[in-house]
Amino acid sequence: MGCLSLRIENHRQQDTISMDKSNSFLHSLIKHFKFGSTTERNNEADLQRMASQEQKIFSYETLVSATKNFNAVHKLGEGGFGPVFKGKLIDGREVAVKKLSHTSNQGKKEFMNEAKLLARVQHKNVVNLLGYCVHGAEKLLVYEYVPHESLDKLLFKAADKREQLDWKRRFGIITGVAKGLLYLHEDSHHCIIHRDIKASNVLLDDKWTPKIADFGMARLFPEDQSQVNTRVAGTNGYMAPEYMMHGRLSVKADVFSYGVLLLELITGQRNSSFNLDVEHHSLLDWAYKMYKKGRSLEIVDSALASTVLTEQVAMCIQLALLCTQGDPHLRPTMRRVVVMLSRKSPQSHMEEPTRPGIPGSRYRRPPGHSALSSTVGSGASYSRSFDSSNNCTTHTNTATGTSSATAELDIRGKRPMQD
Numbered sequence: 001m002g003c004l005s006l007r008i009e010n011h012r013q014q015d016t017i018s019m020d021k022s023n024s025f026l027h028s029l030i031k032h033f034k035f036g037s038t039t040e041r042n043n044e045a046d047l048q049r050m051a052s053q054e055q056k057i058f059s060y061e062t063l064v065s066a067t068k069n070f071n072a073v074h075k076l077g078e079g080g081f082g083p084v085f086k087g088k089l090i091d092g093r094e095v096a097v098k099k100l101s102h103t104s105n106q107g108k109k110e111f112m113n114e115a116k117l118l119a120r121v122q123h124k125n126v127v128n129l130l131g132y133c134v135h136g137a138e139k140l141l142v143y144e145y146v147p148h149e150s151l152d153k154l155l156f157k158a159a160d161k162r163e164q165l166d167w168k169r170r171f172g173i174i175t176g177v178a179k180g181l182l183y184l185h186e187d188s189h190h191c192i193i194h195r196d197i198k199a200s201n202v203l204l205d206d207k208w209t210p211k212i213a214d215f216g217m218a219r220l221f222p223e224d225q226s227q228v229n230t231r232v233a234g235t236n237g238y239m240a241p242e243y244m245m246h247g248r249l250s251v252k253a254d255v256f257s258y259g260v261l262l263l264e265l266i267t268g269q270r271n272s273s274f275n276l277d278v279e280h281h282s283l284l285d286w287a288y289k290m291y292k293k294g295r296s297l298e299i300v301d302s303a304l305a306s307t308v309l310t311e312q313v314a315m316c317i318q319l320a321l322l323c324t325q326g327d328p329h330l331r332p333t334m335r336r337v338v339v340m341l342s343r344k345s346p347q348s349h350m351e352e353p354t355r356p357g358i359p360g361s362r363y364r365r366p367p368g369h370s371a372l373s374s375t376v377g378s379g380a381s382y383s384r385s386f387d388s389s390n391n392c393t394t395h396t397n398t399a400t401g402t403s404s405a406t407a408e409l410d411i412r413g414k415r416p417m418q419d
Protein backbone atom coordinates (compact mmCIF):
# COMPACT_ATOMS: atom_id res chain seq x y z
CA MET A 1 0.00 0.00 0.00
CA GLY A 2 1.40 3.39 -0.93
CA CYS A 3 1.86 6.43 1.25
CA LEU A 4 -1.44 7.84 2.50
CA SER A 5 -1.97 11.54 3.00
CA LEU A 6 -4.15 11.48 6.06
CA ARG A 7 -4.92 14.71 7.81
CA ILE A 8 -5.16 13.89 11.46
CA GLU A 9 -7.18 16.19 13.62
CA ASN A 10 -4.07 17.83 15.03
CA HIS A 11 -5.65 20.45 17.26
CA ARG A 12 -7.68 17.84 19.03
CA GLN A 13 -4.94 15.43 20.03
CA GLN A 14 -7.11 13.61 22.53
CA ASP A 15 -9.72 12.77 19.96
CA THR A 16 -7.56 11.32 17.28
CA ILE A 17 -4.43 9.29 17.00
CA SER A 18 -1.11 9.93 15.31
CA MET A 19 -0.30 9.68 11.60
CA ASP A 20 1.71 6.49 12.15
CA LYS A 21 -1.15 4.93 13.97
CA SER A 22 -3.62 5.93 11.29
CA ASN A 23 -1.50 4.36 8.59
CA SER A 24 -1.37 1.19 10.62
CA PHE A 25 -5.13 1.57 11.20
CA LEU A 26 -5.69 1.50 7.48
CA HIS A 27 -3.35 -1.44 7.05
CA SER A 28 -5.20 -3.36 9.72
CA LEU A 29 -8.59 -2.31 8.36
CA ILE A 30 -7.62 -3.50 4.91
CA LYS A 31 -6.12 -6.69 6.36
CA HIS A 32 -9.28 -7.27 8.32
CA PHE A 33 -11.43 -7.10 5.24
CA LYS A 34 -9.01 -9.49 3.48
CA PHE A 35 -9.00 -7.78 0.11
CA GLY A 36 -8.00 -10.39 -2.47
CA SER A 37 -10.23 -10.36 -5.54
CA THR A 38 -10.40 -7.55 -8.07
CA THR A 39 -13.45 -6.10 -6.37
CA GLU A 40 -11.70 -6.27 -3.06
CA ARG A 41 -8.59 -4.60 -4.49
CA ASN A 42 -10.89 -1.86 -5.80
CA ASN A 43 -12.19 -1.55 -2.26
CA GLU A 44 -8.64 -1.10 -1.10
CA ALA A 45 -8.11 1.66 -3.65
CA ASP A 46 -11.36 3.26 -2.51
CA LEU A 47 -10.18 3.08 1.04
CA GLN A 48 -6.94 4.84 0.16
CA ARG A 49 -8.89 7.54 -1.63
CA MET A 50 -11.20 7.82 1.32
CA ALA A 51 -8.26 8.25 3.67
CA SER A 52 -6.75 10.90 1.46
CA GLN A 53 -10.04 12.76 1.47
CA GLU A 54 -9.22 13.93 4.97
CA GLN A 55 -11.56 11.73 6.91
CA LYS A 56 -10.58 11.35 10.53
CA ILE A 57 -9.82 8.37 12.64
CA PHE A 58 -10.97 8.24 16.24
CA SER A 59 -9.31 6.14 18.88
CA TYR A 60 -11.52 3.58 20.58
CA GLU A 61 -10.68 5.07 23.98
CA THR A 62 -12.01 8.44 22.81
CA LEU A 63 -15.34 6.89 21.85
CA VAL A 64 -15.55 4.82 25.04
CA SER A 65 -15.06 7.96 27.07
CA ALA A 66 -17.43 10.05 24.90
CA THR A 67 -20.28 7.56 25.33
CA LYS A 68 -19.50 6.63 28.98
CA ASN A 69 -18.56 3.14 27.86
CA PHE A 70 -21.51 2.86 25.46
CA ASN A 71 -23.89 3.28 28.34
CA ALA A 72 -27.48 2.23 27.60
CA VAL A 73 -28.62 5.65 28.87
CA HIS A 74 -26.89 7.20 25.84
CA LYS A 75 -28.41 4.83 23.30
CA LEU A 76 -30.21 6.74 20.54
CA GLY A 77 -31.64 3.76 18.75
CA GLU A 78 -30.75 0.55 16.98
CA GLY A 79 -30.60 0.09 13.23
CA GLY A 80 -29.47 -2.58 10.79
CA PHE A 81 -25.83 -2.04 11.81
CA GLY A 82 -26.33 -2.28 15.53
CA PRO A 83 -26.82 0.36 18.24
CA VAL A 84 -26.22 4.10 17.91
CA PHE A 85 -25.02 6.06 20.98
CA LYS A 86 -24.89 9.75 21.75
CA GLY A 87 -21.48 10.95 22.91
CA LYS A 88 -19.60 14.09 23.86
CA LEU A 89 -15.97 14.60 22.87
CA ILE A 90 -13.65 16.40 25.27
CA ASP A 91 -13.70 19.48 23.05
CA GLY A 92 -17.47 19.65 23.68
CA ARG A 93 -18.67 18.42 20.30
CA GLU A 94 -21.66 16.10 20.42
CA VAL A 95 -21.46 13.01 18.26
CA ALA A 96 -23.56 9.98 17.32
CA VAL A 97 -21.51 6.77 17.36
CA LYS A 98 -22.77 3.88 15.28
CA LYS A 99 -21.41 0.57 16.59
CA LEU A 100 -21.36 -2.33 14.18
CA SER A 101 -22.83 -5.41 15.79
CA HIS A 102 -20.34 -8.29 15.99
CA THR A 103 -22.67 -10.88 14.60
CA SER A 104 -23.51 -9.14 11.36
CA ASN A 105 -21.41 -10.11 8.34
CA GLN A 106 -23.81 -8.15 6.23
CA GLY A 107 -23.13 -5.19 8.41
CA LYS A 108 -19.40 -5.23 7.65
CA LYS A 109 -20.07 -4.77 3.99
CA GLU A 110 -22.57 -2.02 4.63
CA PHE A 111 -20.21 -0.39 7.11
CA MET A 112 -17.53 -0.10 4.43
CA ASN A 113 -20.13 1.02 1.95
CA GLU A 114 -21.44 3.77 4.18
CA ALA A 115 -17.95 4.95 5.12
CA LYS A 116 -16.77 5.09 1.50
CA LEU A 117 -19.85 6.82 0.19
CA LEU A 118 -20.13 9.39 2.92
CA ALA A 119 -16.46 10.26 2.51
CA ARG A 120 -17.37 11.49 -0.96
CA VAL A 121 -20.40 13.61 -0.22
CA GLN A 122 -20.85 16.97 1.38
CA HIS A 123 -24.17 18.77 1.35
CA LYS A 124 -26.32 20.74 3.75
CA ASN A 125 -28.99 18.04 3.54
CA VAL A 126 -26.72 15.02 3.98
CA VAL A 127 -25.44 13.98 7.42
CA ASN A 128 -21.81 14.77 8.15
CA LEU A 129 -19.55 11.80 8.85
CA LEU A 130 -16.79 12.91 11.22
CA GLY A 131 -14.69 9.77 11.20
CA TYR A 132 -14.23 6.08 11.86
CA CYS A 133 -12.78 3.70 14.38
CA VAL A 134 -11.68 0.09 14.11
CA HIS A 135 -10.54 -1.56 17.32
CA GLY A 136 -10.05 -5.33 17.16
CA ALA A 137 -13.46 -6.69 16.22
CA GLU A 138 -15.16 -3.36 16.91
CA LYS A 139 -16.04 -1.09 14.01
CA LEU A 140 -17.61 2.29 14.55
CA LEU A 141 -18.73 5.29 12.53
CA VAL A 142 -18.77 8.75 14.10
CA TYR A 143 -21.29 11.37 12.90
CA GLU A 144 -22.18 14.86 13.91
CA TYR A 145 -25.00 14.57 16.46
CA VAL A 146 -28.20 15.92 14.92
CA PRO A 147 -30.26 17.34 17.83
CA HIS A 148 -33.83 16.58 16.82
CA GLU A 149 -32.75 13.07 15.82
CA SER A 150 -34.80 11.16 13.28
CA LEU A 151 -38.05 12.31 11.70
CA ASP A 152 -39.92 9.09 12.61
CA LYS A 153 -39.43 9.85 16.30
CA LEU A 154 -41.58 12.98 15.93
CA LEU A 155 -43.84 12.22 13.02
CA PHE A 156 -45.30 8.94 14.18
CA LYS A 157 -45.68 9.81 17.83
CA ALA A 158 -48.50 11.45 19.83
CA ALA A 159 -50.18 14.54 18.34
CA ASP A 160 -48.46 16.89 20.82
CA LYS A 161 -45.06 15.77 19.48
CA ARG A 162 -46.25 15.91 15.87
CA GLU A 163 -47.46 19.47 16.40
CA GLN A 164 -43.82 20.57 16.69
CA LEU A 165 -43.69 19.74 13.02
CA ASP A 166 -45.96 22.49 11.73
CA TRP A 167 -46.54 22.83 7.99
CA LYS A 168 -43.72 25.32 7.47
CA ARG A 169 -41.25 22.87 9.04
CA ARG A 170 -42.66 19.91 7.13
CA PHE A 171 -42.45 21.82 3.86
CA GLY A 172 -38.83 22.69 4.76
CA ILE A 173 -38.17 18.97 5.29
CA ILE A 174 -39.89 18.10 1.99
CA THR A 175 -37.74 20.58 0.03
CA GLY A 176 -34.53 19.81 1.98
CA VAL A 177 -34.75 16.05 1.40
CA ALA A 178 -35.52 16.72 -2.28
CA LYS A 179 -32.39 18.89 -2.57
CA GLY A 180 -30.26 16.31 -0.75
CA LEU A 181 -31.47 13.59 -3.12
CA LEU A 182 -30.93 15.78 -6.17
CA TYR A 183 -27.36 16.32 -4.99
CA LEU A 184 -26.80 12.58 -4.57
CA HIS A 185 -28.35 11.73 -7.95
CA GLU A 186 -26.95 14.49 -10.11
CA ASP A 187 -24.66 16.95 -8.42
CA SER A 188 -22.12 14.94 -6.42
CA HIS A 189 -19.03 13.40 -8.06
CA HIS A 190 -20.88 10.17 -8.79
CA CYS A 191 -24.52 9.35 -9.11
CA ILE A 192 -25.46 7.84 -5.74
CA ILE A 193 -28.73 5.97 -5.23
CA HIS A 194 -29.56 5.91 -1.54
CA ARG A 195 -31.96 2.91 -1.72
CA ASP A 196 -33.30 3.38 1.82
CA ILE A 197 -35.05 6.76 1.98
CA LYS A 198 -37.53 6.67 4.89
CA ALA A 199 -38.49 8.71 7.94
CA SER A 200 -35.94 7.08 10.28
CA ASN A 201 -33.16 7.98 7.83
CA VAL A 202 -33.97 11.69 7.85
CA LEU A 203 -32.37 13.52 10.78
CA LEU A 204 -33.42 17.04 11.84
CA ASP A 205 -30.94 19.58 13.16
CA ASP A 206 -31.62 22.41 15.63
CA LYS A 207 -33.06 24.56 12.81
CA TRP A 208 -35.16 21.64 11.54
CA THR A 209 -32.96 21.28 8.47
CA PRO A 210 -33.26 17.69 7.24
CA LYS A 211 -30.14 15.56 6.78
CA ILE A 212 -30.28 12.33 4.82
CA ALA A 213 -28.55 9.59 6.82
CA ASP A 214 -27.78 5.87 6.74
CA PHE A 215 -25.83 5.08 3.61
CA GLY A 216 -25.48 1.38 4.37
CA MET A 217 -27.63 0.48 1.36
CA ALA A 218 -26.49 3.21 -0.99
CA ARG A 219 -24.95 2.40 -4.31
CA LEU A 220 -22.71 4.23 -6.72
CA PHE A 221 -24.33 4.20 -10.09
CA PRO A 222 -22.49 3.63 -13.40
CA GLU A 223 -22.54 6.94 -15.29
CA ASP A 224 -23.43 5.40 -18.65
CA GLN A 225 -26.46 3.45 -17.45
CA SER A 226 -29.87 4.60 -16.44
CA GLN A 227 -30.84 1.32 -14.81
CA VAL A 228 -29.01 -1.71 -13.42
CA ASN A 229 -30.27 -5.07 -12.24
CA THR A 230 -29.31 -5.73 -8.67
CA ARG A 231 -30.32 -7.77 -5.66
CA VAL A 232 -32.99 -6.04 -3.66
CA ALA A 233 -32.05 -4.13 -0.51
CA GLY A 234 -34.13 -1.54 1.26
CA THR A 235 -37.11 -1.28 3.58
CA ASN A 236 -40.51 -2.64 2.67
CA GLY A 237 -43.24 -0.05 2.49
CA TYR A 238 -40.85 2.34 0.72
CA MET A 239 -39.46 0.22 -2.10
CA ALA A 240 -40.48 0.88 -5.69
CA PRO A 241 -42.35 -2.06 -7.26
CA GLU A 242 -39.95 -2.57 -10.20
CA TYR A 243 -37.03 -2.63 -7.78
CA MET A 244 -38.65 -4.89 -5.23
CA MET A 245 -40.04 -7.34 -7.79
CA HIS A 246 -37.27 -7.43 -10.38
CA GLY A 247 -34.28 -5.74 -8.75
CA ARG A 248 -34.40 -2.99 -11.40
CA LEU A 249 -32.57 -0.16 -9.74
CA SER A 250 -32.48 3.41 -11.02
CA VAL A 251 -32.65 6.85 -9.43
CA LYS A 252 -36.42 6.50 -9.79
CA ALA A 253 -36.41 3.95 -6.94
CA ASP A 254 -35.35 6.77 -4.60
CA VAL A 255 -38.02 9.02 -6.15
CA PHE A 256 -40.65 6.41 -5.24
CA SER A 257 -39.44 6.19 -1.62
CA TYR A 258 -39.36 9.99 -1.48
CA GLY A 259 -43.02 10.05 -2.62
CA VAL A 260 -43.99 7.66 0.20
CA LEU A 261 -42.10 9.84 2.70
CA LEU A 262 -43.89 12.90 1.34
CA LEU A 263 -47.30 11.34 1.95
CA GLU A 264 -46.22 10.32 5.45
CA LEU A 265 -45.23 13.93 6.18
CA ILE A 266 -48.58 15.21 4.91
CA THR A 267 -50.77 12.65 6.69
CA GLY A 268 -48.71 11.84 9.81
CA GLN A 269 -49.42 8.18 8.97
CA ARG A 270 -46.76 5.49 8.58
CA ASN A 271 -47.23 3.74 5.25
CA SER A 272 -46.05 0.34 6.49
CA SER A 273 -48.64 0.21 9.26
CA PHE A 274 -51.46 2.10 7.57
CA ASN A 275 -54.79 1.07 9.05
CA LEU A 276 -56.84 4.23 9.01
CA ASP A 277 -59.23 3.05 6.38
CA VAL A 278 -60.23 -0.60 5.99
CA GLU A 279 -61.23 -0.10 2.37
CA HIS A 280 -57.73 0.78 1.25
CA HIS A 281 -54.62 -1.39 1.19
CA SER A 282 -52.16 1.39 1.72
CA LEU A 283 -51.59 5.03 2.37
CA LEU A 284 -50.90 5.52 -1.34
CA ASP A 285 -54.15 3.86 -2.35
CA TRP A 286 -56.11 6.00 0.13
CA ALA A 287 -54.39 9.22 -0.96
CA TYR A 288 -55.06 8.48 -4.64
CA LYS A 289 -58.75 7.68 -4.12
CA MET A 290 -59.27 10.84 -2.07
CA TYR A 291 -57.39 12.84 -4.72
CA LYS A 292 -59.60 11.46 -7.48
CA LYS A 293 -62.71 12.39 -5.49
CA GLY A 294 -61.39 15.95 -5.15
CA ARG A 295 -61.10 15.43 -1.38
CA SER A 296 -57.32 15.23 -1.09
CA LEU A 297 -57.16 17.86 1.66
CA GLU A 298 -59.02 15.44 3.93
CA ILE A 299 -55.92 13.25 4.22
CA VAL A 300 -53.88 16.06 5.82
CA ASP A 301 -52.64 15.37 9.38
CA SER A 302 -55.07 16.94 11.88
CA ALA A 303 -52.03 18.24 13.81
CA LEU A 304 -51.45 20.58 10.84
CA ALA A 305 -54.94 22.08 10.87
CA SER A 306 -53.96 25.61 11.90
CA THR A 307 -50.71 25.92 9.96
CA VAL A 308 -51.32 24.34 6.61
CA LEU A 309 -51.18 26.31 3.34
CA THR A 310 -53.85 24.61 1.27
CA GLU A 311 -52.45 25.35 -2.20
CA GLN A 312 -49.01 24.16 -1.18
CA VAL A 313 -50.22 20.99 0.51
CA ALA A 314 -52.49 20.15 -2.46
CA MET A 315 -49.48 20.50 -4.75
CA CYS A 316 -47.42 18.22 -2.46
CA ILE A 317 -50.14 15.53 -2.53
CA GLN A 318 -50.21 15.60 -6.34
CA LEU A 319 -46.40 15.52 -6.39
CA ALA A 320 -46.29 12.55 -3.99
CA LEU A 321 -48.71 10.66 -6.26
CA LEU A 322 -46.51 11.43 -9.28
CA CYS A 323 -43.40 10.23 -7.42
CA THR A 324 -45.09 6.93 -6.53
CA GLN A 325 -46.34 6.02 -10.01
CA GLY A 326 -45.94 2.31 -10.79
CA ASP A 327 -44.10 3.05 -14.02
CA PRO A 328 -40.73 4.62 -13.16
CA HIS A 329 -40.83 6.65 -16.40
CA LEU A 330 -43.92 8.45 -15.14
CA ARG A 331 -42.11 9.57 -11.98
CA PRO A 332 -40.36 12.94 -12.11
CA THR A 333 -36.60 13.24 -11.59
CA MET A 334 -35.48 14.84 -8.34
CA ARG A 335 -34.46 17.92 -10.35
CA ARG A 336 -38.01 18.29 -11.55
CA VAL A 337 -39.31 17.71 -8.02
CA VAL A 338 -37.10 20.54 -6.73
CA VAL A 339 -38.33 22.82 -9.53
CA MET A 340 -41.98 22.02 -8.80
CA LEU A 341 -41.50 22.65 -5.08
CA SER A 342 -39.96 26.06 -5.76
CA ARG A 343 -42.80 27.35 -7.94
CA LYS A 344 -44.71 30.44 -6.88
CA SER A 345 -48.01 29.20 -8.25
CA PRO A 346 -47.78 25.59 -7.08
CA GLN A 347 -50.08 23.55 -9.31
CA SER A 348 -49.38 25.10 -12.70
CA HIS A 349 -48.26 22.55 -15.33
CA MET A 350 -48.29 19.47 -13.13
CA GLU A 351 -49.04 16.14 -14.75
CA GLU A 352 -52.12 14.20 -13.73
CA PRO A 353 -51.13 11.13 -11.68
CA THR A 354 -52.56 7.71 -12.44
CA ARG A 355 -53.02 5.05 -9.74
CA PRO A 356 -49.76 4.70 -7.77
CA GLY A 357 -47.65 1.53 -7.71
CA ILE A 358 -47.84 -0.73 -4.71
CA PRO A 359 -44.81 -0.71 -2.48
CA GLY A 360 -43.80 -3.80 -0.51
CA SER A 361 -45.58 -4.51 2.73
CA ARG A 362 -43.92 -6.29 5.60
CA TYR A 363 -47.21 -7.60 6.87
CA ARG A 364 -48.42 -11.08 6.16
CA ARG A 365 -51.84 -11.27 4.61
CA PRO A 366 -54.51 -13.03 6.67
CA PRO A 367 -55.53 -16.53 5.47
CA GLY A 368 -57.51 -16.26 2.27
CA HIS A 369 -55.69 -13.06 1.32
CA SER A 370 -52.28 -14.57 0.78
CA ALA A 371 -51.79 -13.01 -2.63
CA LEU A 372 -52.26 -9.43 -3.63
CA SER A 373 -52.68 -8.53 -7.27
CA SER A 374 -51.52 -5.18 -8.47
CA THR A 375 -50.91 -3.45 -11.73
CA VAL A 376 -47.40 -2.25 -12.15
CA GLY A 377 -46.10 -0.13 -14.97
CA SER A 378 -47.34 -0.75 -18.46
CA GLY A 379 -50.07 -3.24 -17.87
CA ALA A 380 -48.11 -6.20 -16.45
CA SER A 381 -49.95 -7.77 -13.57
CA TYR A 382 -48.10 -9.29 -10.63
CA SER A 383 -49.09 -11.23 -7.60
CA ARG A 384 -47.10 -11.06 -4.42
CA SER A 385 -47.30 -13.58 -1.63
CA PHE A 386 -45.47 -13.93 1.61
CA ASP A 387 -44.00 -17.35 2.23
CA SER A 388 -44.04 -17.72 5.98
CA SER A 389 -42.08 -20.97 5.92
CA ASN A 390 -38.87 -19.34 4.75
CA ASN A 391 -39.56 -15.69 5.45
CA CYS A 392 -39.32 -15.03 1.78
CA THR A 393 -41.52 -13.04 -0.57
CA THR A 394 -42.33 -14.57 -3.96
CA HIS A 395 -43.31 -12.39 -6.89
CA THR A 396 -45.12 -13.81 -9.87
CA ASN A 397 -45.63 -12.07 -13.18
CA THR A 398 -49.04 -13.39 -14.18
CA ALA A 399 -48.50 -12.40 -17.81
CA THR A 400 -45.30 -14.42 -18.27
CA GLY A 401 -45.76 -16.92 -15.48
CA THR A 402 -42.27 -16.18 -14.18
CA SER A 403 -41.64 -15.82 -10.52
CA SER A 404 -38.78 -14.71 -8.35
CA ALA A 405 -38.06 -15.07 -4.67
CA THR A 406 -36.34 -12.25 -2.90
CA ALA A 407 -34.16 -12.12 0.16
CA GLU A 408 -35.13 -12.54 3.76
CA LEU A 409 -36.57 -9.68 5.73
CA ASP A 410 -35.34 -8.69 9.14
CA ILE A 411 -37.69 -7.72 11.94
CA ARG A 412 -37.86 -4.11 10.77
CA GLY A 413 -39.09 -5.19 7.33
CA LYS A 414 -35.67 -4.55 5.89
CA ARG A 415 -33.89 -6.51 3.20
CA PRO A 416 -30.13 -6.77 3.61
CA MET A 417 -27.74 -5.86 0.81
CA GLN A 418 -26.47 -9.02 -0.86
CA ASP A 419 -24.19 -7.99 -3.65
Ligand SMILES: Nc1ncnc2c1ncn2[C@@H]1O[C@H](COP(=O)(O)OP(=O)(O)OP(=O)(O)O)[C@@H](O)[C@H]1O
Pocket residue numbers: 076077078079080081082083084096098127143144145146147149150153196200201203213214412414
Ligand atom coordinates in the same frame (compact mmCIF):
# COMPACT_ATOMS: atom_id res chain seq x y z
N1 LIG B 1 -26.26 11.54 13.61
C1 LIG B 1 -27.29 11.27 14.42
N2 LIG B 1 -27.78 12.19 15.27
C2 LIG B 1 -28.82 11.91 16.08
N3 LIG B 1 -29.46 10.72 16.11
C3 LIG B 1 -29.02 9.75 15.29
C4 LIG B 1 -27.92 9.97 14.39
N4 LIG B 1 -27.73 8.83 13.68
C5 LIG B 1 -28.65 7.96 14.10
N5 LIG B 1 -29.44 8.49 15.07
C6 LIG B 1 -30.54 7.83 15.79
O1 LIG B 1 -30.26 6.45 15.91
C7 LIG B 1 -31.33 5.66 15.37
C8 LIG B 1 -30.74 4.43 14.69
O2 LIG B 1 -30.12 4.85 13.49
P1 LIG B 1 -29.72 3.88 12.30
O3 LIG B 1 -29.42 4.74 11.13
O4 LIG B 1 -28.64 2.97 12.74
O5 LIG B 1 -30.99 2.96 12.08
P2 LIG B 1 -32.46 3.19 11.49
O6 LIG B 1 -32.41 4.12 10.33
O7 LIG B 1 -33.40 3.53 12.62
O8 LIG B 1 -32.82 1.73 11.02
P3 LIG B 1 -32.27 0.93 9.76
O9 LIG B 1 -30.82 0.67 9.96
O10 LIG B 1 -33.10 -0.28 9.77
O11 LIG B 1 -32.50 1.77 8.55
C9 LIG B 1 -32.05 6.59 14.41
O12 LIG B 1 -33.40 6.29 14.31
C10 LIG B 1 -31.83 7.97 15.00
O13 LIG B 1 -32.89 8.27 15.87
